[in-house]
Amino acid sequence: MFGTAFAPAKVNLFLHVGPPDGDGYHPIASLLAFADIGDRVSVAPAEAMSFRLSGPFGAGLEGEGRNLVLRAAEALIQAGRRPVAPVALILEKNLPIAAGLGGGSSDAGATLRLLRGAWGLDLSDDALQGLAAALGADGAACLWGAPVMAEGRGERLSPAPGLPDLPAVLVNPGVPAPTGAVYGAFDDLGRFGVVEAPPLPEAFESAEELAAWLSAQRNDLEAAAIRVAPPIGDVLEALSGEAETLLARMSGSGATCFALCTGDFEAEQLAERLQALRPDWWVRRCRLGGPWRSRDESPS
Known part of the structure; x- marks a missing residue:
């Protein structure tokens, strides 16, 4: 067992x-x-x-x-x-x-x-x-x-919706963003938007199409998270300024941000450059999608 x-x-x-x-x-x-x-x-x-x-x-x-x-x-x-x-x-x-x-x-x-x-x-x-x-x-x-x-x-x-292959880079500036603190700052800011899910297509055909659609959406906790952990803003600025980035956004309540890229080569280039420029940041190239159940080993 x-x-x-x-x-x-x-x-x-x-x-x-x-x-x-x-x-x-x-x-x-x-x-x-x-x-x-x-x-x-x-x-x-x-x-x-x-x-x-x-x-x-x-x-x-x-x-x-x-x-x-x-x-x-x-x-x-x-x-x-x-x-x-x-x-x-x-x-x-x-x-x-x-x-x-x-x-x-x-x-x-x-x-x-x-x-x-x-x-x-x-x-x-x-x-x-x-x-x-x-x-x-x-x-x-x-x-x-x-x-x-x-x-x-x-x-x-x-x-x-069906998702295409999504090469991406995850970046964390090495500072925590406790969920309770971020939501507290969010309530203090009082910037509550429409919460309903937008209409979704059956599938997205490419990372570019998904990134364009996501650009009209938001992470409503970004401003609050940056108030709690200002380095999150530095990460978003760094990712947004790179040629390989289709879309840069924070995940959840932070502090990790992600960049969607057009391909694995672009994601690898971006990850290597960021890690060299900011060795104090946690930087990982990955693919987004799932499930990744093939990585499970069945109990025996």
């Missing part, structure tokens, strides 16, 4: 955010894609339940309390309603923390997928999605790592 599951980075291609409702939640409309880079969750037999962090950003999660990986495992045990064998859980944290990439939610989704198989639990996909949704606003969307439209509080999901 062991295996590894891939937890892809989530990218909000656009993010429309409305004013808070009576419970303090902000309605959203967002088109989500997933990158072919991310974290990994592994499980192995053990004498007692345990959890360990590894990877370049693992130390940043030390001492944070109950990680979403542990919370996902606990939720699955409760839902399964039968004894399960203890396991060792290992989170390889490759994505920056508080980065707008849905890392925690994607880690939780990978854990749910992996442990359902490892423990042989008779839980449907719908039941698994319910557990994921209860773990966070991005939980349901991040469970399968497939492009999706998210609305409401993030729990209302509908199929995304």
